[in-house]
Amino acid sequence: MNMAKRVEAVDVTAYYGSFKAIDSITMTIEPKSVTALIGPSGCGKSTFLRSINRMHEVTPGAKVQGKLMIDAEDIYDPRVDVTAVRRAIGMVFQRPNPFPTMSIYDNVVAGLRLNGVRKKSTLDDAAESSLRAAHLWGEVSDRLKRPGGGLSGGQQQRLCIARAIAVEPQVLLMDEPCSALDPISTLAIEDLIGELKDRYTVVIVTHNMQQAARVSDRTAFFSIESTGDPGRLVEFDDTTKIFQNPGEKKTEDYITGRFG
Amino acid sequence: MTTLSQNGSLLAGSLRRRRLPKALPPLLGVAALGVSAAGILGTGAGGWVLTVVVAAVLFVLATLIVSGAVEGGRRARDRVATIAVYGAFILALIPLGSVVATLLAKGTGRIDAEFFYHSMNNITALDSGGGAYHAIIGTLQQVGIAAVLAIPLGLAAAVYIVEYGRGRLTTVIRFFVDVMTGIPSIVAGLFVLAFWVLIVTPVFNHGRPGYSGFAAALALTVLMLPTIVRSAEEMLRLVPQALREGSYALGVPKWKTIMRVVLPTAAPGIVTGVMLSIARAAGETAPVLLVAGGTPAINFNPFSGNQESLSYFVYEQAGAASQFAPGRAWTAALTLIAIVAILTIAAKLLARRSTIGR
Numbered sequence: 001m002n003m004a005k006r007v008e009a010v011d012v013t014a015y016y017g018s019f020k021a022i023d024s025i026t027m028t029i030e031p032k033s034v035t036a037l038i039g040p041s042g043c044g045k046s047t048f049l050r051s052i053n054r055m056h057e058v059t060p061g062a063k064v065q066g067k068l069m070i071d072a073e074d075i076y077d078p079r080v081d082v083t084a085v086r087r088a089i090g091m092v093f094q095r096p097n098p099f100p101t102m103s104i105y106d107n108v109v110a111g112l113r114l115n116g117v118r119k120k121s122t123l124d125d126a127a128e129s130s131l132r133a134a135h136l137w138g139e140v141s142d143r144l145k146r147p148g149g150g151l152s153g154g155q156q157q158r159l160c161i162a163r164a165i166a167v168e169p170q171v172l173l174m175d176e177p178c179s180a181l182d183p184i185s186t187l188a189i190e191d192l193i194g195e196l197k198d199r200y201t202v203v204i205v206t207h208n209m210q211q212a213a214r215v216s217d218r219t220a221f222f223s224i225e226s227t228g229d230p231g232r233l234v235e236f237d238d239t240t241k242i243f244q245n246p247g248e249k250k251t252e253d254y255i256t257g258r259f260g
Numbered sequence: 261m262t263t264l265s266q267n268g269s270l271l272a273g274s275l276r277r278r279r280l281p282k283a284l285p286p287l288l289g290v291a292a293l294g295v296s297a298a299g300i301l302g303t304g305a306g307g308w309v310l311t312v313v314v315a316a317v318l319f320v321l322a323t324l325i326v327s328g329a330v331e332g333g334r335r336a337r338d339r340v341a342t343i344a345v346y347g348a349f350i351l352a353l354i355p356l357g358s359v360v361a362t363l364l365a366k367g368t369g370r371i372d373a374e375f376f377y378h379s380m381n382n383i384t385a386l387d388s389g390g391g392a393y394h395a396i397i398g399t400l401q402q403v404g405i406a407a408v409l410a411i412p413l414g415l416a417a418a419v420y421i422v423e424y425g426r427g428r429l430t431t432v433i434r435f436f437v438d439v440m441t442g443i444p445s446i447v448a449g450l451f452v453l454a455f456w457v458l459i460v461t462p463v464f465n466h467g468r469p470g471y472s473g474f475a476a477a478l479a480l481t482v483l484m485l486p487t488i489v490r491s492a493e494e495m496l497r498l499v500p501q502a503l504r505e506g507s508y509a510l511g512v513p514k515w516k517t518i519m520r521v522v523l524p525t526a527a528p529g530i531v532t533g534v535m536l537s538i539a540r541a542a543g544e545t546a547p548v549l550l551v552a553g554g555t556p557a558i559n560f561n562p563f564s565g566n567q568e569s570l571s572y573f574v575y576e577q578a579g580a581a582s583q584f585a586p587g588r589a590w591t592a593a594l595t596l597i598a599i600v601a602i603l604t605i606a607a608k609l610l611a612r613r614s615t616i617g618r
């Protein structure tokens with residue numbers, strides 16, 4: 001079984017063209033924990049998350065400065081292979097994005113297959129164990145050959161989680177994974193996150209404060225002074241501390257709903 | 261409630277409106293046609309075209325009046341809009357329907373074994389038999405070669421523009437693709453004539469120009485390329501960025517993401533564009549006339565010697581002064597359309613099978 005890894009951001013600053021979206025984020029995310037990123041819209045949560053698996057640079061003109069260490073290895077080192085980074089750090093997006101031309105089975109094993117795994121038994125095993133881990137196996141085991149797009153929104157999102165964990169990443173990033181889902185699917189995914197942390201380092205962006213409180217061990221609060229300013233990390237602490245006894249006035253205002 | 265019911269469009273105390281009986285609008289249509297026929301055909305004032313036009317106008321007026329009185333103005337306008345939309349649809353179908361009907365009426369006369377197994381070799385326009393076997397071979401070979409050249413090139417250009425293109429070069433490529441779209445087929449033919457037939461081939465051919473099916477295929481490639489690039493470009497742009505990111509996030513390299521995720525997702529649309537360009541190429545006459553030269557005999561080798569094509573065959577036979585030539589032309593035209601239709605249907609079925617059905 002793979003090892004969950006520690007993520008260490010040191011002075012991470014990210015740009016879209018000349019616009020600075022986040023400024024000098026420094027934080028350490030412990031392995032086998034769930035870390036929630038919260039904060040008002042536009043404060044750079046997604047940008048920071050996407051700089052952890054080098055997805056930020058997919059946007060034309062976007063760049064990242066600073067260091068991002070995965071177990072002491074800087075992923076922004078020029079000698080690092082981007083695809084290897086992304087394989088080690090899985091990502092689940094806000095809107096479920098199963099590949100429409102692929103069946104449920106093909107979606108789950110897409111990461112393995114497109115990275116050269118051919119052996120049928122390996123793929124079958126990975127498909128079943130990932131779908132089980134994503135709590136989807138029971139619902140789809142009899143229709144693995146059907147298109148992934150035919151599932152409900154919540155099922156599609158769990159399919160995307162299965163797809164992400166099928167490549168056995170060491171870190172799992174989730175950008176508001178429940179914001180397009182109904183409450184029941186949301187609960188299913190929250191349960192799932194609780195189990196995933198036994199094996200992975202999970203970082204989740206959420207707009208839902210209760211969700212952050214329910215699923216995370218640590219919470220990072222991001223904020224911006226005003227529109228056009230870069231997002232900054234205001235406070236990063238144990239979730240219970242952030243929600244019961246925040247160290248910063250701003251955090252308290254945000255959590256109690258007075259701001260943002 | 262009472263104020264509403266006074267204008268008659270609502271029944272008192274109810275949200276239900278009075279509606280015309282279902283059978284009435286068609287009856288109005290039939291009545292309009294009857295009145296119009298009696299007034300115009302009956303008196304000899306005009307032909308059936310005028311009858312239909314007047315009937316349509318009467319139908320619209322009658323609907324406006326009857327529906328307006330019973331159902332109110334909004335419903336009446338709705339009905340007229342519905343008539344207009346159906347009318348436009350039928351109008352658009354008339355040319356297509358009449359082409360197919362004419363082809364079927366006149367083109368079936370020469371559907372016989374001789375037509376599909378014999379050429380026009382040693383048969384003059386005045387003779388009754390003869391066939392288009394040589395032309396069918398020419399069309400299939402020329403269009404086939406053109407497709408083999410144009411599809412990979414066109415797809416590669418579209419992928420470059422959408423997935424890799426940044427800045428100047430992309431703008432320049434897109435500009436030239438636009439310019440190419442406007443090239444008349446005769447110019448494409450002249451280009452290949454001047455460049456390939458008169459300059460390149462004489463070098464390998466003891467100084468003689470080399471007319472061939474391949475030269476025609478080159479001209480068709482020039483004509484097919486812009487259609488393929490443009491339609492594939494549009495289709496690739498429609499593929500959501502989220503799918504590319506989903507693939508990148510799995511550690512899949514960009515080129516593999518394009519090959520395995522982006523292109524398959526865009527495939528049905530791309531196939532449609534490719535088939536349109538093939539259909540257009542199959543119907544081109546001018547380039548074949550200029551650079552393949554045409555021949556009454558069978559030539560299986562597209563790389564050497566004159567070749568015929570179906571469209572060129574139609575052109576020749578339609579212009580020949582003989583009672584038998586038009587029949588050959590019509591059947592060749594029908595054959596051409598049938599080939600294009602079969603190719604299109606086959607391609608669509610293939611594209612649908614590559615994306616999985618429900």
Ligand SMILES: Nc1ncnc2c1ncn2[C@@H]1O[C@H](COP(=O)(O)OP(=O)(O)O)[C@@H](O)[C@H]1O
Nearest residue numbers: 016019021040041042043044045046047048059
């Ligand atoms: N693709 C982009 N191009 C330019 N600016 C962007 C892009 N994506 C996000 N931004 C800007 O970067 C800032 C941070 O955005 P984001 O990370 O999406 O915030 P959050 O996820 O916290 O809502 C915002 O000001 C946003 O407008």
Ligand SMILES: [Mg+2]
Nearest residue numbers: 045046047175
């Ligand atoms: Mg976001």
